[in-house]
Amino acid sequence: MIRIYNTLTQQKEIFTPIEPGKVRMYVCGMTVYDYCHLGHARVLVAFDVVTRYLRNRGYDVTYVRNITDIDDKILRRAEENGEPFTDLTERMIAAMHEDEARLGVLSPSAEPRATDYIAEIIAMINTLIESDHAYATDNGDVYFSVESFEGYGKLSKKKLEDLLAGARIDVHEAKRSPADFALWKAAGEGEVSWPSPWGNGRPGWHIECSAMSNRCLGDTFDIHGGGPDLLFPHHENEIAQSECATGHTFVNTWMHAGAIRVNKEKMSKSLGNFFTIREILERYPPEVVRFFLVSSHYRSQVDYSEDNLAEAGRSLARLYHALRGIVPANSGDVPETDHDRRFVELMSDDFNCAGAISVLHALANDINQHRREGRDGEAKEAATVMIRLGAILGLLQQDPDVFFQADSGGELSAADIEAKIQARAGARKAKDFAGADRIRDELAEQGIILDDSREGTNWRRS
Structure with missing residues (x-):
């Protein structure tokens, strides 16, 4: 039994997939105009762990993570x-794949690009x-009428009247209400565009995810995830347009990773504390960076600092040190052991990775004790677990010496x-201490x- 905190209901719920044994999950991916930053790494690693764990528990997981390649x-x-914008996006997508591979992030089941779904976007x-x-x-723009959807604000808990209070419409916009958002943007002369019933233009940001997730996963799917900054307005708008278009519940469980702070301040380019992966x-x-990100609960805020990265490195080194030479x-x-069962118990409680890592440290302690007592067979079994x-x-998953x-x-x-x-060994043999x-x-x-x-002398980099 797995329990997941649902942002929509603001409580942990027993996870029951729509189709027994199968999980359909969509996570908002990158807008590929620059290199991925630490906040992206947080989301990439968090949902990689979710996917790995669900598969470990026997679920057939279809994990879709989109790419916004027009914006x-x-x-x-x-x-x-x-x-050309396509040269930029291809270069940034390749860089993103390099970054995620180095962090040990598995490729998603599908990685749809917005520009490949223009027909689906127009149809929706x-x-x-x-x-x-x-x-x-x-002028050829198309807007979603927020007031036409009674449930607007149910994810973010924002009230429409509060959003409208004091809001103004930009003089360049022709929308009816300040809360309405663009589904299609008319293109000017010479701008990148696609033909549509309303004239040449390109899709708004929010409609892309609704069209792609609908095509890849259906009207209703199990899990939708993303970073904390996407909850409003992006995910709120996805719900509105998707449920109005299909007449069905969009998503059953909403998951949001926690924010990244740098030395207890919000990460931003203006503060000069912005780091790419x-x-x-x-x-x-x-692996130290991944360990740092996994060490905190996926919903918690993570504080990036030199001290915290160094501590992550020391903690991971203690685990590898226990495995060395075995x-x-x-x-x-x-x-299956008690450690396996405890690990599953913790991970099944909203993917409690911090608790799961404590199980790894308990195993490391067991290995070290078995070695001290000369119980090599038990040490090997604990290492396997x-x-x-x-x-x-x-x-x-690395050889300890490689790490x-x-x-x-x-x-x-x-x-x-x-x-x-070898020179040191020779000096010791010659009693040149x-x-x-x-x-x-x-x-x-x-x-x-x-x-x-x-057994001899091993070495490691500090």
């Missing part, structure tokens, strides 16, 4: 760059006009380090930590 921001950026707008939920203006990955290993048993040979549970979070010895751009290569370790200590200290100064054991 005013895209057109402005392409004009600034002096390039036509349906809304015919049912008096939308109207075309003389690739900027962060230049400074921290990808050849795990075959997963199929290790039956730890790795298979870590996989559900997208963690602990510890990954090149972080330092001066010493792995071969250089191994040569120094001062020379051996000097090599250890030299390595430590360059961030290389040596771990001596009866």
